Amino acid sequence: MTTIAPPAERTTGKLLRAKEPTTTFRQLDRRTRRFVASSAVTLFALIALSAFLLPLLFMLTSALKTEDQIANGEILPQSPGTAMIDGEEAVLLNVPFDGGTRALALVDPGRQESVFVDPADPTTEIVWEGNWRGLQPEYSLDPTWSNFGDAWSQTSPGMGRLLFNTGVIAGLGMAGTIISSTLVAYGLSRFRIPFKPLILGTLLATIILPRFVTLIPTYVMFNEFGWIGTILPLTIPHFFSNAYNVFLLRQFFLTIPKDLDEAAAIDGAGPMRTLLTVILPQAKGAVLAIALFHFFYSWNDFLEPLVFLGGATEWTPVSLGLARFVGIYDTNIPLVLAGAFIAMIIPLLVFLMLQRIFLRGIDLSGSVK
Secondary structure, eight states, X not given: OOOOOOOOOOOOSOOOOOOOOOXXXXXXXXXXXXXXXXXXXXXXXXHHHHHHHHHHHHHHHHHTSOHHHHHTTOSSSEEEOEEEETXXXXXXXXXXXXXXXXXXEEEEOOSXXXXXXXXXXXXXXXXXXXXXXXXXXXXXXXXXXXXXXXXXXXXXXXXXXXXXXXXXXXXXXXXXXXXXXXXHHHHHHHXXXXXXXHHHHHHHHGGGSOHHHHHHHHHHHHHHHTOTTSSHHHHGGGGGOOHHHHHHHHHHHHTSOTHHHHHHHHXXXXXXXXXXXXXXXXXXXXXXXXXXXXXXHHHXXXXXXXXXXXXXXXXOXXXXXXXXXXXXXXXXXXXXXXXXXXXXXXXXXXXXXXXXXXXXXXXXOOOOO
């Protein structure tokens, strides 16, 4: 019996390679996907943080420079190094040799040959052939810390007094904002009030009203009260709540179940005790958020102190004091930046210490009822 073999397959003479399977992001295991995602988020956060901190770093390094270093365009607060040779100050230059470069002190410059001295061995002179003007100086960090002391003492009526005045104004306004906004938000979120939607809408409509529109009528009213030249216009109005803060707190209070209020009422708690023992402990993040919002606003506010304080220098805040300081030392950039850095230290430290609670508090959500 004969068998017929199948016809031979044609070959093209090329070696066919099997296609390697490609791995996509979805085919990775869960742990690898989580690592890749977290790495991408971390990288993005580092880039954003670097972009945020670069101006602050530039401000700090500029405050540590001298006016000559600013004029020369130095990136860091550095100056050419010098050495004392035979009682005279000589500049240090990077002199090239066969084995590399050495930092030597120039004692006798010349056109074709110059005499250098090693600061470690001043008794030995080294003759170098070449033009010394093409050599790069040996730089060393030379921060001018005295700029901060000068800025502290030369501001009027003194940086310490400015910080104290700003702390008092911001602290009193912050206390008034917390008390008034909490009470108003509690009433709008927990009680049946006639025309509540109209009241809430009118309150929120004041957010879009620029304060420049009400500045002149407010000034006239405070002048009739005899408050101009005192800190009362900067503190008392905050005891009558703020629409933005009321809205934030109301939205947060709406997320707290009303069953807790009913349980407190069964135990004999009144509305104020319910607010203090049930609502506020759960809303401390939101309360701290509005407190810090007002603190930063009051610390940086310039217009209202300028208008309402008038010539009362005993209550000048740091924003107004720095403006006058810049007007006097506007050409001394390092001194001005040193004063500005001192003024922002306290808000920066407050934010860094309370950032977790602050960020948790501004993440407000809830349903509008």
